[in-house]
Amino acid sequence: MKKFIYGTAGKPLALKSQPIMKAPAFLKSMGLEAIEYEAVRGVRIDKEKAELLGIEARRYNVKLSLHAPYYINLASPRRDVVSRSINRIIHSINAASWMGAWLVVFHPGYTTGHQSRREALMMIVENLEKASVIAEEKNVWLGPEVSGKVKQIGSLEEVVEMSSRINKARPIIDWAHLYARNHGLFPKNIDDVLKVIDYIESNLGSKYVKPLHMHFSKIEYGNGGEIKHHTLTEPYGPDYEIICKALCNTGVIGVFISESPVLEHDALLMKELCMKSC
Numbered sequence: 001m002k003k004f005i006y007g008t009a010g011k012p013l014a015l016k017s018q019p020i021m022k023a024p025a026f027l028k029s030m031g032l033e034a035i036e037y038e039a040v041r042g043v044r045i046d047k048e049k050a051e052l053l054g055i056e057a058r059r060y061n062v063k064l065s066l067h068a069p070y071y072i073n074l075a076s077p078r079r080d081v082v083s084r085s086i087n088r089i090i091h092s093i094n095a096a097s098w099m100g101a102w103l104v105v106f107h108p109g110y111t112t113g114h115q116s117r118r119e120a121l122m123m124i125v126e127n128l129e130k131a132s133v134i135a136e137e138k139n140v141w142l143g144p145e146v147s148g149k150v151k152q153i154g155s156l157e158e159v160v161e162m163s164s165r166i167n168k169a170r171p172i173i174d175w176a177h178l179y180a181r182n183h184g185l186f187p188k189n190i191d192d193v194l195k196v197i198d199y200i201e202s203n204l205g206s207k208y209v210k211p212l213h214m215h216f217s218k219i220e221y222g223n224g225g226e227i228k229h230h231t232l233t234e235p236y237g238p239d240y241e242i243i244c245k246a247l248c249n250t251g252v253i254g255v256f257i258s259e260s261p262v263l264e265h266d267a268l269l270m271k272e273l274c275m276k277s278c
């Protein structure tokens with residue numbers, strides 16, 4: 001794999017009403033090489049379509065991942081919510097396996113109803129056991145993502161700990177979320193970015209950053225963390241060039257997924273900026 005590849009969170013905007021199947025050829029023609037299939041409102045793709053998407057992705061050498069539904073809370077005090085959440089993760093793993101996607105990205109859950117963040121985290125770990133067995137069988141990674149809101153479980157430390165306790169799980173770094181949950185104070189410079197990578201490598205090993213799956217956009221935040229994703233040219237943080245510069249001199253192999261409102265446009269802009277700074 002190349003040092004860095006770039007792609008979009010979902011179907012490129014230019015393909016609007018066209019089928020997702022066309023995305024790999026389109027992305028490749030632009031110089032982009034990754035796509036995250038967005039099942040964020042539910043896993044609705046059937047097996048046949050998923051397999052076709054996988055064939056196209058492999059034909060154009062576009063790396064495929066899948067984002068699980070937003071309505072997942074593995075730390076809910078309600079048994080029915082937990083059981084639906086587990087099913088949504090399992091359904092996501094199955095769809096990823098039909099497509100040949102290597103990874104299911106998901107937001108693990110909330111701290112609401114718990115005495116401590118630790119209690120919520122441990123409940124999530126326990127509730128992921130069944131999905132992790134299936135993930136292992138199907139050879140699909142589970143990717144707990146750094147979350148944008150403080151009340152969500154998903155600090156860097158939490159996603160790394162989850163990845164150390166669960167088989168077949170690896171941390172997903174959303175740089176915008178990390179920045180928003182830290183109220184714009186981290187990461188601010190090259191050293192901060194390197195601290196993130198060191199933390200992952202020292203706790204999990206270097207295979208966990210080869211590749212490292214990452215999301216990027218600019219972001220607006222408030223007291224509770226994330227408010228809104230923005231484009232790369234808007235006056236918000238974090239700074240993409242700092243991230244690229246820092247990763248450039250590490251062993252990290254990076255997949256950058258653009259979550260900007262101008263998806264493919266900013267994926268390309270990231271690629272250009274990184275070529276200049278690296």
Ligand SMILES: [Zn+2]
Pocket residue numbers: 067105106107145
């Ligand atoms: Zn996400």
